[in-house]
Amino acid sequence: MIKREIWDWRKNEKDLWMRPATHMAYLGQRWISHGLSTVLDLGAGLGRNSVYLAKQYRLRVTAIDISEYAINFVKQSAIEENVMVDAVKGDMFNTPFNSSCFDCVFSYNVTSNLTTKEFEKLFEKALEKELAKPEDKNAIYSEITNYYLML
Numbered sequence: 001m002i003k004r005e006i007w008d009w010r011k012n013e014k015d016l017w018m019r020p021a022t023h024m025a026y027l028g029q030r031w032i033s034h035g036l037s038t039v040l041d042l043g044a045g046l047g048r049n050s051v052y053l054a055k056q057y058r059l060r061v062t063a064i065d066i067s068e069y070a071i072n073f074v075k076q077s078a079i080e081e082n083v084m085v086d087a088v089k090g091d092m093f094n095t096p097f098n099s100s101c102f103d104c105v106f107s108y109n110v111t112s113n114l115t116t117k118e119f120e121k122l123f124e125k126a127l128e129k130e131l132a133k134p135e136d137k138n139a140i141y142s143e144i145t146n147y148y149l150m151l
Contacts, residue, residue: 020052021108028057036103040064042092043107047074047085054083062086062102064095093121 031039037060041050044063051074053059063074063085074087090096092107 020048023108024049024052025056027106028053028059031059031104032057038062038101038103040095040097040102040105041107042095042105043109044074044087045070045109047077047087049106049108050074050085050087051077051081051083054078054085055081060084060086062088062097064088064090064092066091093118 039050039053039059039061041047041053041061041063044050044065045067047063047070050061050063054061061084063071065071065074065087066089068089071087071089074085078085078087088096
């Protein structure tokens with residue numbers, strides 16, 4: 001894997017990273033209409049999508065990011081918005097979660113920064129650990145395709 005520096009969220013000056021991605025409204029609606037309720041946000045950053053999904057759709061969201069600053073920001077944002085988001089500092093390539101503990105796994109504005117091999121490894125890991133429940137394997141989403149990966 002290519003050695004990368006952790007994104008320094010303390011230097012963020014763009015409002016863009018504070019607003020949820022436009023796809024989240026569609027995804028949140030789609031996930032709840034399919035009865036999905038637990039979501040893992042890989043590389044959550046400042047938690048813009050995690051907090052939005054928890055607030056708008058009452059999804060149980062777990063956000064993981066390698067940046068301690070980002071995770072603390074997610075926790076504070078969740079408190080301010082009066083929602084529960086389980087924010088975990090960790091590596092998305094080696095998550096601390098048990099198998100089959102999420103209905104849906106997604107990543108937004110992360111995988112586009114990965115090499116092809118890293119992208120493949122990330123989704124292999126998600127499937128290998130079976131982070132998504134077996135019956136919900138089609139609920140893995142990445143912004144690269146803008147579609148569900150039907151697995």
